[in-house]
Amino acid sequence: MAEEIQPDDSQFVTEYATVQSIYVRSRNSLLLRADFSPLFVGYYLHLMQHGIRNHEPEDSLFKQLLAFFTLYLVSRPWKEHHAWTFNVKHPSIANYFMTGSSLTEDVVGRIFTNDVRTTEPDMLYAQNMAQGREVHTSVIPLPEGDGAAWIEAFYRQSEQRTARALPGKGDTYALVVAQPGADHDWISELQAEQMEDIDRTEDVKLLETRRYTFRCGCTPERILPTIRAMHKDFADILSEQGKLDVSCPRCGVNYTITPDMIGGSETQPDC
Numbered sequence: 001m002a003e004e005i006q007p008d009d010s011q012f013v014t015e016y017a018t019v020q021s022i023y024v025r026s027r028n029s030l031l032l033r034a035d036f037s038p039l040f041v042g043y044y045l046h047l048m049q050h051g052i053r054n055h056e057p058e059d060s061l062f063k064q065l066l067a068f069f070t071l072y073l074v075s076r077p078w079k080e081h082h083a084w085t086f087n088v089k090h091p092s093i094a095n096y097f098m099t100g101s102s103l104t105e106d107v108v109g110r111i112f113t114n115d116v117r118t119t120e121p122d123m124l125y126a127q128n129m130a131q132g133r134e135v136h137t138s139v140i141p142l143p144e145g146d147g148a149a150w151i152e153a154f155y156r157q158s159e160q161r162t163a164r165a166l167p168g169k170g171d172t173y174a175l176v177v178a179q180p181g182a183d184h185d186w187i188s189e190l191q192a193e194q195m196e197d198i199d200r201t202e203d204v205k206l207l208e209t210r211r212y213t214f215r216c217g218c219t220p221e222r223i224l225p226t227i228r229a230m231h232k233d234f235a236d237i238l239s240e241q242g243k244l245d246v247s248c249p250r251c252g253v254n255y256t257i258t259p260d261m262i263g264g265s266e267t268q269p270d271c
Contacts, residue, residue, distance in 0.1 A: 015042040016105070016211040019074045025203040028182040032071035033174040033195065036063070039070070039107070040171055042214035050253045057091045058111050062098075064147040064173070066214075068165050069098045070107050071175040072151075074210050078102045081129040086150065088122040088142065099250060106215040110252040124154055151175070166192045216251035223248065223255060 015038035022031040040063055047053060054062065069084055076082065083099035093116050098109030122142040129135050138158040142150045148165035155163035155177065162178040164187050174195045176187050198204060223246060244257040 015039065015045075016213045017070070018209050018211045019071060020209050021074050021207045023179075023205045023207055024176075024198070025205060026183075027186050027202065028179045029187055030075060030177045030179055030207075031174060031195075031198065031204070032074050032177070033172070034067075034071065035170070035172045036067045036070070037171040039066075039212060039214050046214055046216075046251065050251075052252055054111055058094055058096075058113070061091065061147055062096050062109065062111050063171075064167060065096050065150075066098050066107060066109055067167075067171075067173040068147065068151045068175060069109075070100065070212050071173060073100055073102055073107070073212070074208075075175075075177055076102075076128075077130075079130050083127045083129070085125045086122070086142070087116070087119055087125070089118050090122075090144075093118055097250075100212065102210055104215075105211055106213050106217070108214060108216040108251050110250065122150075124150060126154065126158060162187050164188065164190045166190060166195055168192045168195055216248060216253070218248040218251060218253060220255045220257065220261065224257070224261060 017034050017036045017039035019032060019034040022033070023029075024031055043063070043066075065084075065086060069082070073080075073082060079102075081099070081101040081103075084097070086096040088094060088096070092113065095112035095116050096109070097112065098107060100107030124138075124140040124142055126138045126140065127135055128138075138154075140154050140157050143153050148167060151165040152163050155161055159177075162182065162184045164176045166174040166176070168174060169192075172195075174192070176190055178184060178187055194201070242258065245254060246257055247254050
């Protein structure tokens with residue numbers, strides 16, 4: 001559950017987490033790994049700046065899912081944009097939403113705990129978007145277990161390949177994904193401790209690095225086009241209350257929209 005705290009208007013330095021994409025030759029597997037400490041710093045600064053607090057255990061689960069989502073992005077083509085929503089009942093009823101792209105080098109997300117409709121079983125709704133093609137949506141039933149088990153289930157059912165999701169020490173995470181001819185038994189039996197020595201114990205080659213920060217980029221100006229499109233529906237509220245409180249669906253930041261803002265220029269940046 002989120003509750004408001006006093007916002008901090010300080011200007012913060014952007015923090016990036018660098019993700020390595022590594023090919024494990026002898027196992028025909030792709031290893032994605034990163035220390036997400038810088039990205040999590042950006043996440044907490046975002047919450048602090050906008051007066052939002054996420055509670056445990058939901059906060060830790062969200063960070064874990066966000067880390068694995070970011071690793072997944074690095075395994076995909078640059079021009080794709082992805083969004084995941086985990087609709088789960090444990091450790092509490094909640095939706096965990098995250099979205100991001102390598103083109104913008106950012107990920108963002110939020111936890112929904114109010115008025116969440118549940119399904120049986122828990123579900124992951126995964127969207128893959130790219131310019132010039134239709135949005136592809138996968139609906140994945142989730143097994144019992146933690147976030148790592150959910151990621152592995154996603155790979156089995158949507159990607160149709162073996163994967164191992166491994167939380168490491170501190171804020172480090174690794175994701176090992178089977179490629180054609182992979183050693184599936186090796187992947188399935190991997191432990192987090194093996195990631196610490198994999199550069200020494202396996203024949204590996206660094207393919208690329210990508211960097212990500214926690215960033216939404218929403219502003220009242222970017223939300224206004226949507227509000228203007230719904231202006232007729234909210235006319236009575238604006239007339240009676242003199243303002244309209246709206247929340248960014250991507251990051252949860254609250255904005256106050258006034259009638260003079262609604263009546264402004266139609267030329268605004270896209271959200």
